[in-house]
Amino acid sequence: MAHESTDTASENGPELQRALSNRHIQLLAIGGAIGTGLFMGSGKTISVAGPSVILVYMVIGFMLYFVMRAMGELLLSRSSYRNFSDFAGDILGPWAAFFTGWTYWFCWIVTGVADVIVIASVYVTFWLPLIPTWIPALVVIAALIALNLPSVRGFGETEFWFALIKIAAIVLLIVIGLVMVFTGFEHDGARASFLNLFNVGGGFFGGGLMGFIMGFQIAVFAFVGIELVGTAAAETKNPEHNLPRAVNAIPVRVLLFYVGSLAVLMSVVPWDRFDADNSPFVMLFSLAGLGAAAHIVNMVVLTSAMSSANSGIYSTSRMVFGLSTDGNAPKAFSKLTRRQVPRNALFLSGVVLLSAIVLLVFGLGESKGFTIVTTISSLCFIFVWSIILISYIVYRRRRPQAHDESIFKVPGGTFMPWVVLAFFVFLLWAFTQDPDTLMGMYATPIWFALVGLGYLLLRKNPKHQQLRRDHEERIAQEKREAAAYLAAAGSRKVR
Template identity: 35%
Template sequence: MQAPDNLAAPHRDDSAADTLASRTAESETRARLRPRHLTMIALGGIIGASLFVGSGSVIRTVGPAALLSYAIGGALVVLVMRMLGEMSTNRPVVGSFMEYARDGLGNWAGFTIGWLYWYFWVGVVAFEAVVVGRIFHEWFPSVPDWTFALAGMLVFTFTNLMSLRSFGETEFWLASIKVTTIVVFLGVGTLYVLGIIPGSTGSLSNITDHGFMPFGWTAVLNGVAVVIFSYFGTEIVTMAAAESDQPAKGVAKATNTVVWRILLFYVGSVAILLMVVPWDELPAKVSPFAFAFGRFGLPGAEQVMNAVVLTAALSVLNSGLYSGSRMLFALSKHGYAPRWVEDRNRAGVPWKAILLSTVVGYAAIGANYVAPKDVFDFIMNSAGCVALFVYAFVAVTQWRLRNRMSADERAGLKLKMWLHPWLNAVVLAAVGLIVIVMAFDPEAAPQVWLSLGALALLLVVYPFVRRRAERGGRADRTASVASSADDAELSPSVEHVA
């Protein structure tokens, strides 16, 4: 007996659904990040305004021994990235260390570190938007800086909303400018120090003749506490790799190259800087790189470096929106954030998570003109220790997850942490020492106490969020069972008619 037309419809709908699913999958495949995107995100993600501008402050307060501060901080980051690389190559996920902390330490750890990380990046996005406005205002003083800040936020909100690929392409070119600047500086600086450039006064002796460690080891450790935040953002590549064509390969490559990236871009550039300009001659209100480029005879060095700092700020704004929205999206999957945050647009982008991650930025643009110093001091200080919290969570998580593995699982790891678990203990001890040093530093102490306050608040809130998530999970399961029952009631009549 031939089925009626109305019963043939489900077959046509299934076919259409299959076609739509195929097109969606094809679209998502095209939208994935490519190896060149990951490579430049890994290279440029570690270079920010904290290097181009902030390095001068570190050098003035530590002296030439700032090299040790950057080297020690860099070594800590290398170890953390190796641990994160082991977990990410074994299981690439967008939530990265939040997901691993949840698996290794419990839901409370994933909830806590995920929200702290999101809060950190939305604060950074707000800060960078204002920096962008101020740089443009210097070039166009007749235009209020808030208009440029707002324009920057709107442009990069749109860029992230368009597609994953648009984020990747934008970050690729912004990072390319930063990397090119550092490479040019290293090349020309080396020629200057070697005396090949006419009029050169650079020398290796500039590092030692003016006192290598004028303020002692305490200043060096204080310097580590400062520069460790310059490296924060290196971990973004592990989140981005989860949305790439070859996630495990991308993470492995980024992890394996982080050593020379830190040595070249940070330790190397600071070393050249110290050889080009004696540390006690660096001006306070000018980028040390702009000052050094001026020594090379480059006309308009300060304006060129302002453009590079602008690029760095735009890059951080772009990547901050990406990492913050992806972390929020990962939190929502477990009920730690509103479920509606999971909604994606046609390009597969979590658009609601992106918009929610921009709210603080738009609010900060307005608040900046009411109480600029108070607002930003609170945002940045209350999230100031997030990097250290993340590093500690990664160290403990990798320790726990490795210990749970069978011998066969350990043998199958594509990337392994060195000297496990001894170097995990070294990282934890270093994090603890840095926090103690910061707590006794009058300028850094507010970051410690406000960050610990934010951590305590999340731990207090977590039980309530967990119960809400559990109720939501039970409601979803009840709805699923009811839907299955409805389907079962309908199926006999369909069979009967057929």
């Protein structure tokens, strides 16, 4: 039975509409787990790590599965939780809601700006090289707002079809690749075979130890957005049923879409022949004789980038709405339309995305700065994932009865959160091994300094002072309840 919380939106306050069905949530989870990095960035990861990149994606997917399970158990523990910012604030304190909510907003704004820049300067330019890049950027932002403004169902339907296109492209690649392997396809003296994963350029770990490690800092960006189903929890029909189904399917999706496609790619084409700057999907489709391969893949990556930007403008608007209802953002952002869409919060995200046009006009769209930007985004996502795990660890200790009654317990919940947090520390170290990503690491603390300054100003507000007092009282009450519950459980065991 779900326990109610009193520190999130009140019963009489503005509420979002539960309009996302099971198919929306399932495809949202798939779309969140498949980033543009798979289609365009996998060439770089393959050239750096060799076939061991398969293991890289498996390890990252395995670790993030436990983040998702922790998020699922926490969201289902209290029906009033709308997203992970809510349970972070309820469990860790008001500071956690503020830092998590605004950092997640920043994560997606940075990612969205990068997506709009790439769409305008690379994917649209591929077909329309003479058009000024600011025009498609403006069209994309306007289209995203138009798709999200009528109702949450508009976002769900758009993301459903975007995800289907990505899935179709990956399945087509795997099928074509398998046919080439089983028919013994040959190209430039190389024969398609699964043995290419082990017999070429130094074998499975052909990139060496450092190549394997560098693969992690490149690949992790492909997984940002995997937590999207958590921001949609408040608008999901029957979350007790649909949320667990979406989360539990993540391992299968990682194995099929990441591991399956990469294994097939490197079986058809030896890994040491991949170009870091070109899409391996284009290479395989071209070898298969598809003359329009470049156009097909360009359409898919354009769709993937649109999907990412669409998810970004949706999730940021919902996060700002939640922050506003809790007093962590201006009250104007908590207003809903008649169809329960946070219009003002949506417009805020759209206006900030317009900064992409400024960057394009000043010619800053194509530079190594893109690597720095994606690094900052990855680091902020790692912070959010870490807050989810820390919230879960505290929840297990402070609310043992809620955990025992949970219908969606984290497997290995006593130790796996610590293992995943240690893995995140390893990722931070990996980011220091490249000059561009290291520069991104140096820039990221600026954001947290700004958020910290904002919170120091906000905490003087009487409402926030009361929130902190309420939180302290709730902690004391929960500790007493936990002690009584554990004592009763211990006496039952003795009997």
